[in-house]
Amino acid sequence: MEPLDFEKPLMEIEKNIVQLKEKALNEKIDFSETIAVLEKEVIEKKKQLYRNLSPDQRLKIARHPNRPNTLDYISFIFKDFIELHGDRVFGDDNAIIAGLATVGGHGVVVIGQQKGKDTKEKLFRNFGMAHPEGYRKALRIMQMASRFQVPIISFIDTPGAFPGISAEERGQASAIAVNLREMMSLKTPVICYVIGEGGSGGALGIAVGDKIVMLEHAYYSVISPEGCAAILWKTATKTPEAAQALKMTATDLHAFGIVDEILEEPLGGAHRNPQEMAQTIKLSIIQTIEEFSRLGGEALIRHRQEKFRQIGVYQTQALSQPSVSQTEMEIGPSPAFNKPVE
Amino acid sequence: MSFFGSKFNPFQTSKRKIPDGLFSKCPKCSQTIYNKEIDANLKICPKCEYHFTLGAWERINLMIDKGTFVEMDKSLISADPLNFQGPKTYPQKLSEDQEATGLNEAVICGLGNIMSIPVSFGVTDSRFIMGSMGSVVGEKLTRCIERGIEKKIPVVIVSGSGGGARMYEGCFSLMQMAKTSGALSRLSEAGMPFISILTNPTMGGVLASFASLGDIIIAEPDALIGFAGPRVIAQTVRQELPEGFQKSEYLLKHGNIDRVTNRRNLTQEVFQILQVLYQENRKEVGIEN
Incomplete structure (x- = not known):
């Protein structure tokens, strides 16, 4: 699986572990302690990484x-x-x-x-x-x-x-x-x-x-x-x-x-x-x-x-200025607008 | 959702016509017209019938009987629930548009009469953050619909929104779509009619919620009405859009709306529809057989 860009540092450590394991097997050297430490580190780092992802990384x-x-x-x-x-x-x-x-x-x-x-x-x-x-x-x-x-x-x-x-x-x-x-x-x-x-x-x-x-x-x-x-x-x-x-x-x-x-x-x-x-x-x-x-x-x-x-966030403004009524509003069309239309 | 309306800016035209001087150029027929002439003609181009965008108060004056309109929930104003961090903050954008329009939000709701029939009326103003719906617009329209249920009167909402659901309030805006639609489900159960009037432009999350749920849906001529913006569609499908695509007449042809109605006849037509659909009124005016 292709790692995502922010996963690459972890993938490196994981790769090292795999290599170490192979080496241990091939050369019959006991790396188990080092491997255990590394594996623990990887898990900790992963937890750190994935719990703190940016929204973009989560995306x-x-x-x-x-x-x-x-x-x-x-x-x-x-x-x-x-x-x-x-x-x-x-x-x-x-x-x-x-x-x-x-x-x-x-x-x-x-x-x-x-x-x-x-x-x-x-x-x-x-x-x-x-x-x-x-x-x-x-x-x-x-x-x-x-x-x-x-x-x-x-x-x-x-x-x-x-x-x-x-x-x-x-x-x-x-x-x-x-x-x-x-x-x-x-x-x-x-x-x-x-x-x-x-x-x-x-x-x-x-x-x-x-x-x-x-x-x-x-x-x-x-x-x-x-x-x-x-x-x-x-x-x-x-x-x-x-x-x-x-x-x-x-x-x-x-x-x-x-x-x-x-x-x-x-x-x-x-x-x-x-x-x-x-x-x-x-x-x-x-x-x-x-x-x-x-x-x-x-x-x-x-x-x-x-x-x-109930979903929605808003505030209630104290109305200091008198409310603008339909007829006394400032912005609006000319009075002709209110005439009956043929 | 506003994304879909991104590059296409249907307000270019309406911005140009906001009368700075004495004359405006009609975006459709390119004629230069005396502003007073446009105003006196219900903001319809006298040469080509192009319908200029109306502000919320102009719409109220056009449709509601003089002296009967009582504005409701005027005190509701937007908060900044996301603490939105963009090139402009949300409070900055709000105060800019408040100054430019004289409104405190993109919608005005209230009670009034349409040719003596009492209605719960709402109108969005496409000049205020593109007439987009955030928590305040959603809440005010929901209350507008609920007043129809409580008072047993019809609900009429005029939509003008190029923005759809408002980005600055994230998922709060998206959820207003469900909230307003839920209220309309209750209105329908209460047996009260809802007339939805679509004006240029009505897009995105506004069209994909309350604006599409009218018992009767009427559009003004030549209005841009759609879910996704034409540019986004053109980019997605990589082909030329059909002639008149997403215009009122195109929607009528495809069976998406009931009528395309000239602004001059709109109030009369809404009145006639309500006379038939609104039972209470029918008894009062005595046309019941």
Whole structure:
């Protein structure tokens, strides 16, 4: 596995250990003490490194080509997955996967964006960037889950909804908006896992849930740091600064109350041990289903509405100046404006 | 989300027309027109019908019966929850736009009448941080929708937002999309209509939430309306965009909106729609059979 740039110093030590071990074996010299010291050092350094990553470094882990994706988790966590296709109107979007499965004795509906690992799969999945029919497929299947009281597990991993001609023509914004509204009134638990990239509205379109869980190195942002850098700094080279400014890490979002829980990743990131990561998520899923299944449909809706209703930070200004009324305002059109219009 | 509107700046035109002097150049037909003539014509170009951008108060004056508008939640102002560290700080950007527009945020909400029908009214001003939605815009619009539920009156929101969800407040802005949409789900349950009016431009996170959820969606002519900005789309798909792409008329043709309506007829049309959809009013004016 190719190391990320900030992992290289560690990789060097790891390489030394391997060489030392080989040497020990070949030349029958006992280096075990040195090796033990080095190994301990590596583990300590790793802990230091990965617990203190910059947002930009986390971004590289969140986008790591080997990072486990929705289909990996589906195969590790669930049994008897049956994929369901299509929005019954236009087509089937391969960027969003949906289906039925079981976990810990619970029947569930699984939804998730799939980015794809190799070039062929990436093209097939459109890099995890859904078209409107993807959001509509997800909603169709989630509404079915609501009818039959089946909990919904949603995996979020997308750079964003697809910015394309046909996506616009078929109502990309409308598809996302309708999901936001309709997911609010699903009468079944909706549990969301941001597993990699939480790219803006495209992510939110399947992320209105009772509990929002984020993996340690995942990000969730209103705009990609590249986009933000291009707009505010006018150069993509300021992406690390933008990643910092946007406060898009799990730790920040948890502190803001936007994310409910962070799941710790295996040391170095989920891609170092996908099975271990999957096990952590599986336990969380089972526990959360049991927690929320106790609530009835109406209570779930109230809880979900209230959860999003209270998000937002603002201040209340003391009004010192008299309020400007409609008729006495200074800026505005000429009086002709208020005349009845033919 | 604002990313998608990045390089394309739909305000270039509206900035040019802010009357510094006596004349403005129409961005569509390039005619030089006397400002008073534009103002007297509801800010519609007398030569080519181009709809200049209206400020929030101009919109209120256009649509709400004179003397009936009561502004609500005026005291809500933005905080800086991310302590945003950019080339400009968020408080700097806010005070700049407050000075330029005379508004304290990108939205004005209140109660008023549209041709005697009481409505809960909201309007975003695209001159204030590109009409983008942060916590204050999200909160004020949510309260605007909730007043519709409490008072059992229709909700009318006029959107003008090139910015979508506001970058400076990160995920707080993104979540306002879910918050406003959640409120509209409750409004719908309460049986009150929501009329969404789209003006030039309505983009990104604003369009991908409340603005797209109108029971009726009306756009002003020739407005830029889309999820992603045209430049970003052109870069992504590497092909030329179709003629009139993401304009009101294009959306109408593709079935995304109910109507494209000239500003001159907008108030009358909203009134007629509410007469039919708003049951309470129907009883009062006695058109119930």
